[in-house]
Amino acid sequence: MNExxxxxxxxxxxxxxxxxxxxxLLSAMLQKRGYSVRPVTDGARAIAAAEAExxxxxxxxxMMPDMxxxxxxxxxxxxxxELAHLREIPIIFISALNEVWDKVKAFxxxxxxxxxxxxxxxxxxxRLETHLALRNLQKQLETQNTQLxxxxxxxxxxxxxxxxxxxxxxxxxxxxxWNQIEDYLEQHTDALFSHGLCPQCxxxxxxxxxxxxxxxxxxxxxxxxxxxxxxxxxxx
Numbered sequence: 001m002n003e004x005x006x007x008x009x010x011x012x013x014x015x016x017x018x019x020x021x022x023x024x025l026l027s028a029m030l031q032k033r034g035y036s037v038r039p040v041t042d043g044a045r046a047i048a049a050a051e052a053e054x055x056x057x058x059x060x061x062x063m064m065p066d067m068x069x070x071x072x073x074x075x076x077x078x079x080x081x082e083l084a085h086l087r088e089i090p091i092i093f094i095s096a097l098n099e100v101w102d103k104v105k106a107f108x109x110x111x112x113x114x115x116x117x118x119x120x121x122x123x124x125x126x127r128l129e130t131h132l133a134l135r136n137l138q139k140q141l142e143t144q145n146t147q148l149x150x151x152x153x154x155x156x157x158x159x160x161x162x163x164x165x166x167x168x169x170x171x172x173x174x175x176x177x178w179n180q181i182e183d184y185l186e187q188h189t190d191a192l193f194s195h196g197l198c199p200q201c202x203x204x205x206x207x208x209x210x211x212x213x214x215x216x217x218x219x220x221x222x223x224x225x226x227x228x229x230x231x232x233x234x235x236x
Contacts, residue, residue, distance in 0.1 A: 011132050014038045014055035016046040016072065017094070018064040022117075026059060026094075029121055043067030047075055050086055057132055059124075060111075062095035062102070069093055070109055077110040088138070090131045094119065 013035050017023045020041075027037045038055060040046045044067055046058070058076075062069035073093075079086040093106040096117040103114045112134075113127050163172040170178040182193040197205070206212035 010034045010036075011056040012036045012038065012053075013128070014040060014046060014049065014058045016040045016043065016058060016064075016069065017061040018042060019061070022061070022094075026124075029124065033125060043069070043072040046072055050076060050089065051083055054086055054089055056089075056135065057128065058089055058091045059115075059128070060091050060093055062093055062097060062106070069095070070105065073106075073109045073111060088135075090135050092127060092131065 010033070013030055015023060015026045015030070015037060017026065017039075018041055023039045023041065027039050030037045038049060040049055043064055046060070049055075050058070060069040060072060073091050076086045076089060076091065087110075090112045091110065092113040092115060093111045094115045094117060095102065098116050106114050112131050115124060115127060164170070164181070165172075165178065169181050171181055171184040172178050173184065179187075182195075185191050186193065202212070
């Protein structure tokens with residue numbers, strides 16, 4: 001019997017907690033629901049791991065030795081330069097603390113949510129999936145904005161009054177120089193030009209020339225044959 005292919009992970013979640021029992025419990029819960037889990041036991045390692053490969057979301061314990069969850073959050077939200085993308089990672093704090101002040105501090109530092117221990121499995125997933133969905137929507141919006149900006153950058157629009165010579169049709173630029181209309185438009189738009197003559201100009205310029213009359217006669221004969229062929233096919 002063929003084995004079913006493994007389903008792709010829903011998201012990459014980093015779990016940061018210095019208590020092995022809590023870390024194991026959260027990791028098992030997340031893996032059971034189809035998430036890829038990165039368990040980390042201290043703040044410094046969490047920051048290094050995020051810099052190496054940013055997770056989709058961080059579940060972050062507050063009370064840890066050496067570096068608290070608050071400090072980890074501050075460092076991620078203060079990332080700059082090539083690491084500026086770390087500021088966008090959603091952080092959900094997990095703590096046994098239940099004072100209003102603790103929750104307010106968590107939100108002020110940039111956390112998106114707060115879960116109090118002992119936590120309920122359904123509550124954890126409800127909050128986690130909500131913020132993952134919000135982050136995905138944000139990414140889609142950022143992508144659309146980038147695509148829109150690229151499209152706008154590729155569009156050049158002429159606005160305002162263009163001084164144009166009534167006789168030769170040259171356009172005066174901002175420096176006071178007169179340019180051929182096609183040269184001016186190529187400089188200020190993405191348009192490219194190919195040159196030819198309209199039938200009226202052809203007649204005005206070459207109407208008395210014998211070679212031109214012969215070309216025009218051949219055109220008429222060719223057009224007449226094409227028309228006759230078209231009518232013949234329609235009548236079959």
